[in-house]
Amino acid sequence: MKEFGYQRVLDVSEAVSVLGADPDARFLGGGTNLVDLMKTGVERPGRLVDVRELPLDHVEVTPDGGLRIGATVTNSDLAAHPEVRRRYPALAQAVLAGASGQLRNMATVGGNLLQRTRCGYFTDVAGPCNKRLPGSGCPAIEGEHHNHAILGASAHCVATHPSDMGVALAAFDAVVRYETTDGPGELPLADFYLPVGDTPHLETALPSGALITGITLPPAPVAAHSRYRKVRERASYAFAIGSIAAALDVRDGTVHEVRLALGAVASRPWRALTAERALTGGPATAEAFAAAADAELAAAEALPHNGYKVPLMRNLVVALLTELTEEAAR
Amino acid sequence: MTTTTGATTTTGAFGTARTRVEGREKVTGAARYAGDIPLPDLAHGWMVLSTVARGRISAVETEPVLAMPGVLAVIHHENAPRVNLDYMGMIGKPDPILGVFQNDRVPFMGWPVALVLAERPEQAREAAEALVVRYDQEPHDIAFTSGHPDAYTPADSPFGPAVATKGDVEAELAASTFVVDSEYTTPEEHHNPMEPHAATAHWDGGRLEVFDSNQGSTMVAAELAQIFSLDAESVRVRSEHVGGGFGSKTTRPHQVAAAMAATILQRPVRVVMTRRQMFSTIGYRSPTVQRVRLGADESGRLRALDHRSECVTSTVHEFIERSATVGRVMYDADAHYTSDRVVRLDVPTPTFMRAPGEAPGSFALECAMDELAEKSGIDPVELRVRNEPDRGPVSGLPFSSRNLVACYEEGARRFGWADRDPRPGVRREGRWLLGTGMAAASFHSGAGPSTAAVTAEADGTFTVRINAADIGTGARTAINLVAADGLAVDPERVRVVMADSDLGPAMLAGGSMGTRSWAWAVAIAVSELRERLALGGDIPPEGITARSDTTEAIGALANKERHSFGAQFAEVAVDVTSGEVRVRRMLGIFAAGRIVNPLTARNQLVGGMIWGISMALHEEAVRDRASGGLVAPDLAGYHFAANADVPLVEADWVDDPDPDDPVGIKGVGEVGIVGAAAAIANAVWHATGVRHRNLPIRPDRVLSAGTNVPEPGHAG
Amino acid sequence: MAPSTSSVITLTINGEKHTLPVDHRTTLLDALREQLDLTGTKKGCDQGQCGACTVLLDGRRAVSCLQLAVAAEGREVTTIEGVAEGDELHPVQQAFLDLDGYQCGYCTPGQICSALAVLEEHAAGWPSAATADVRPEAGPPPLSPDEIRERMSGNLCRCGAYVSIVQAVARAAEARTAGTEEALA
Structure with a gap:
């Protein structure tokens, strides 16, 4: 870890102006990902701008019944918040499924969206990785990739995004709010992460120097009937090999509204719009759920060792939607 | 000196539950481990490891690094003092990795190539990361596959012959009613004690002193003396508290590097390995490919037991994972063939890891026994009972004690085995399939020569001095109890001084032999002390001390099959939608x-x-085949069970007396893992109807293998 | 101009103020261990992957290996050295000792700090990944063994003392509940 300057900022405009003045600077939130990456040598900032004490640590119900979540709200506070648990239970579950109690106390909402992939080649600075060192190659494609992407990847990178929280946010049409020296801006989560293409090192559409100030969740009554499920290689304290956030409104056996997002399958939380379209207005049956999952996963491109994710995600879609259907019937 | 035992006198201390004598220190954070010892003027060393898997170092560009703030020195192969590796240590010849910075050869990814020394750890770390080392890279081969053309049969060793045979296996297999022929694999596994390897070395009054984290200071001190060509008395190694070892905390590059640096700088130096560095420098368990063939007659009695295992070692040192040996103890058969072969690859040298040999070997053998039970329609417990030997199946030697059948009976009773429906794939609870499985366990019980001193102090207390190591086993408390028992005093009156090479030679904490070895020495010294105290008279201010040395007594022990045994039972649930396996309960009954x-x-x-x-x-x-290194060598990439993976796991034991054994302790450190993975794998089969012969049983493997569940209506 | 790469900071640790110079790279863990001789907090992985370095920051558990010391200025730090009241062990410590909730002891300070926070988090009604229904209407989950297992999963124990760790946390939770009831009575 090389030496760096440190500055704590107390208001947003100061934060963006300090960062804007130093191209070698990075924002420091909880540090749970950035400090780790600095230790492994992946990140080598010259200055850290500590934004943890910015007044962005509130969760508020918007007049229309949505939520405004500040960027420095910790993962723990987000998951424990009664309005999050009441209105978007899958979001609370997703956050609780991530990391550990200690890390959730430190990690912030803004930082969670910006966390980097956990691909083992990305964190090994001695070897190649297109995301870390553009043009150096992707050893995962020929190497260890059993937990890599099946959707939206490219020949340049097959890494997945590790966030659980982001999967639920994707299902609920979250909008990311940010601030730059030019003023505030917004990005729907759907547009927040860039396609991988041949530029896997470019991960988000945030303007240069932008600070995430928060997330807006539009009102979504369907989200009150939502659930998150995570599959991993040990029962806790591990990243997903597949996860799903689902919300379902069934009326008289027909899907009135459905939200589906998949995790650990792509370079971003994967909103399953194809499946949602296939389901809406149709019967809430296991057969329909499976057909919708197949429609979504038709675009999947598996590598030799991650093909299991196709049946895994299919099973998760069917299982979770079936559970939600049964719950609605009770 | 006497070779009678003191341990047969019981006052109740031996065998009563006691909380750890160092418990208060451990729960308050007062216990100091090797990296916690403050020394004035301490410098910090950071190791630099090779980033290629094979080749030669062509340049170490030290100049820019030496100019960095706080950097004191960079030790590498061009400036390091020469060391001696021509010796025989307590556990054999030294792994050449102990010869740090001796030449330009790089035999695997993660080989130590330099040590950067700085005033503060942050400076050492940054300088180590900035140090440019150039290599002439050579093609490497790290691919371990079944039937590798370079596999060879190693020479016999003190741990046993590489190949053991009895009778004609092929003929017996051909004549068998039931035959199992399966291949099993286990992956490369790493110890990962929670405390990283750490050593703080300094010269004090002409002696090299090392505060270390190790499983035996006698071993480490003797090896450091050899390596640096010092008199044995010139080296003192202490390891008061050790944060786990599991076979990895022997003499390792960090102690050598710290001692070398302390000598060069003439000031105290601490070298702490990073978690990532531990994945290539402290040894690991070799992956194995094992083929097991079992042949049995109509009644399930084994006619043939054939177990052939292959493992890897490095190109610089031979270590054999003796997986095939477990059958030589476990089951009677008319014919036996067991062999361990090895292939040299461009990988680090493996080493002893908890139940070396037995852990992977029992996975294969005990799964094969379950397959035989399935084929023959005989209950897995009953099948094992039918194949109990009354003497060593290959050696012909008598067992010192073998109460395995009692373990089966008690385990089956408490687990509820009798109610088990043997059919696979017929128990379902929502998305979960349920199953139960069992397996047998054994681990060699031995002892190593040790010395001890026990002093009756003038104030009525007693002091035990023995160079034992408590790596979490409870050894300090056990020694206290053994001494208190022999002395017939309250354990509170006994003080144990240990983990210091100045206390005299003693066995290391390994091979489940530590407590047995130390208790033996302590019991003899206690017995001797009691005889002297029985003569009466006042205790002088310096106390009365009796000493013991078990070398002779151990040598005089009759040649027998000496082992701990156990029966493992597990219940699992398998999620058919995700392939996740959860252990719901486990019970182990041991004769130890x-x-x-x-x-x-x-x-x-x-x-x-x-x-x-x-x-x-x-x-x-x-x-990774391309780089030759590990992918994600850290605790997020290398998983071991977290708390949520572990249900109520119960262990208990049956009486296992051995009237001929002067101590009667067998050791409990390793037998607990033996057979445990097999019991779980067998339960996964019982749940899903599909055999998983490759560890670990990951969700993707379970999902890809599917289930073999009877159609409704056919389930009976 | 190159920024300064070190600062003089004041940390409040176990109720006591400490002023010390820190390299900005220094984590709270290293500041405790190397500069303040508070070595009870252990370094197991230095990457937030094991929990051995768990301390309480403003009463909440955190891994001190990923917390830069300079960024902890102004916050209240509680380490294992600050858990007991003089010679009297905290009930969580006593339960770990009595029930043998450890073996080698290296992860123990982190386990105990984590357990202290688990009791607080549970008392505050926080759900966990083991909680079947996280909606506030469902009420707080009882601190079952499965809840304890999940909540303690950020603290790895390689010796495998999990069974007695869970028992120790359960016993401390009972003691706490009994204590609360006594206070209310």
Whole structure:
């Protein structure tokens, strides 16, 4: 870890102006990902701008019944918040499924969206990785990739995004709010992460120097009937090999509204719009759920060792939607 | 000196549950481990490891690094003092990795190539990361596959012959009614004690002193003396508290590097390995490919037991994972063929890891026994009972004691085995398929020569001095109890001084032999002390001290098959939608000699069983063929069980007396893991109807293998 | 101009103020261990992957290996050295000792700090990944063994002392509940 300057900022405009003045600077939130990456040598900032004490640590119900979540709200506070648990239970579950109690106390909402992939080649600075060192190659494609992407990847990178929280946010049409020296801006989560293409090192559409100030969740009554499920290689304290956030409104056996997002399958939380379209207005049956999952996963491109994710995600879609259907019937 | 035992006198201390004598220090943070010892003027060393898997170092560009703030020196192959590796240590010839910075050869990824020394750890770390080392890279081969053309049969060793045979296996197989022929694999596994290897070295009054984290200071001190060509008395190694070892905390590059640096700088130096560095410098368990063939007659009696295992070692040192040896103890058969072969690859040298040999070997053999039970329609417990030997199946030697059948009976009773429906794939609870499985366990019980001194102090207390190591086993407490028992005094009156090479030679904490070895020496010294105290008279201010040395007594022990045994039972649930396996409960019943301290012994046995859960479901280091290194060598990439993976795991024991054994302790450190992974794998088969012969049983493997569940209506 | 790469900071640790110079790279863990001789907090992985370095920051558990010391200025730090009241062990410590909730002891300070926070988090009604229904209407989950297992999963124990760790946390939770009831009575 090389030496760096440190500055704590107390208001947003100061934060963006300090960062804007130093191209070698990075924002420091909880540090749970950035400090780790600095230790492994992946990140080598010259200055850290500590934004943890910015007044962005509130969760508020918007007049229309949505939520405004500040960027420095910790993962723990987000998951424990009664309005999050009441209105978007899958979001609370997703956050609780991530990391550990200690890390959730430190990690912030803004930082969670910006966390980097956990691909083992990305964190090994001695070897190649297109995301870390553009043009150096992707050893995962020929190497260890059993937990890599099946959707939206490219020949340049097959890494997945590790966030659980982001999967639920994707299902609920979250909008990311940010601030730059030019003023505030917004990005729907759907547009927040860039396609991988041949530029896997470019991960988000945030303007240069932008600070995430928060997330807006539009009102979504369907989200009150939502659930998150995570599959991993040990029962806790591990990243997903597949996860799903689902919300379902069934009326008289027909899907009135459905939200589906998949995790650990792509370079971003994967909103399953194809499946949602296939389901809406149709019967809430296991057969329909499976057909919708197949429609979504038709675009999947598996590598030799991650093909299991196709049946895994299919099973998760069917299982979770079936559970939600049964719950609605009770 | 006397070779009678003091341990047969019981006052109740031996066998009663006692909390750890150092417990208060451990729960308050007062216990200091090797990296916690403050020394004035301490410098910090950071190791630099090779980033290629094979080749030669062509340049170490030290100049820019030496100019960095706080950097004191860079030690590498061009400036390091020469060391001596021509010796025989307590556990054999030294692994050449101990010869740090001696030449330009790089035999594997992660080989130590330099040590950067700086005033503060942050400076050392940055300088180590900035140090440019150039290599002439050579093509490497790290691919371990079944039937590798370079595999060879190693020479016989003190741990046993590489190949053991009895009768004609092929003929017996041909004549068998039931035959199992299966291949099993286990992956590369890493010890990962919670405390990284750390050593703080300094010269004090002409002696090299090292505060270290190790499993035996006698071993480490003797090796450091050899390596640096010093008199044995010139080296002192202490390891008061050790944060786990599991076979990895022997003499390792960090002690050598720290001692070398302290000599060069003439000031104290601490070298702490990073978690990532531990994945290539402290040894690991070799992956194995094992083929097991079992042949049985109509009644399930084994006619043939054939177990052939292959493992890897490095190009610089030979270590054999003796997986095939377990059958030589476990089952009678008319014919036996067991062999361990090895292939040299461009990988680090493996080493002893909790139940070396037995852990992977029992996975293969005990799964094969379950397959035989399935084929023959004989209950897995009954099948094993039918194949109980009355003498060593290959050696022909008598067992010192073998109470395995009692373990089966007690385990089956408590687990509810009698109610088990043997059919696979017929128990479902929502998305979960349920199953139960069992397996047998054994681990060699031995002892190593040790010396001890016990002093009756003038104030009426007693002091035991022995160079034992407590790596979490509860050894300090066990020694206290053994001494208190022999002295017939309250354990509170006994003080144990240990983990210091100046106390005289003693066995290391390894091979489940530590407590047995130390208790033996302490019991003899106690017995001698009591005889002297019985003569009466006042105790002088310096106290009265009796000493012991068990070398002769151990040498005089009759040649027998001496082992701990156990029966493992597991219930699992398998999620058919995700392939996740969860262990719901586990029970292990062991015959492990006399139990000194039920509280800590139970904890150790349960800990071993939890290692079995990790081995069955989680642990696997993945080596990248292109780079030759590991992918994600850290605790997020290398999983072992977290708390949520572990249900109520219970361990208990049956009486296992051996009237001929002067100590009667067998050791409980390793037998707990043996068979545990097999019991879980067998339960996964019982749940799903599909055999998983490759560890770990990951969700993707379970999902891809599917289930073999009878159609409704055919399930009966 | 290159920024300064070190600062003089004041940390409040176990109720006591400490002023010390820190390299900005220094983590709270290293500041405790190397500069303040508070070595009870252990370094197991230095990457937030094991929990051995768990301390309480403003009463909440955190891994001190990923917390830069300079960024902890102004916050209240509680380490294992600050848990007991003089010679009297905290009930969580006593339960770990009595029930043998450890073996080698290296992860123990982190386990105990984590357990202290688990009791607080549970008392505050926080759900966990083991909680079947996280909606506030469902009420707080009882601190079952499965809840304890999940909540303690950020603290790895390689010795495999999990069974007695869970028992120790359960016993401390009972003691706490009994204590609360006594206080209310």
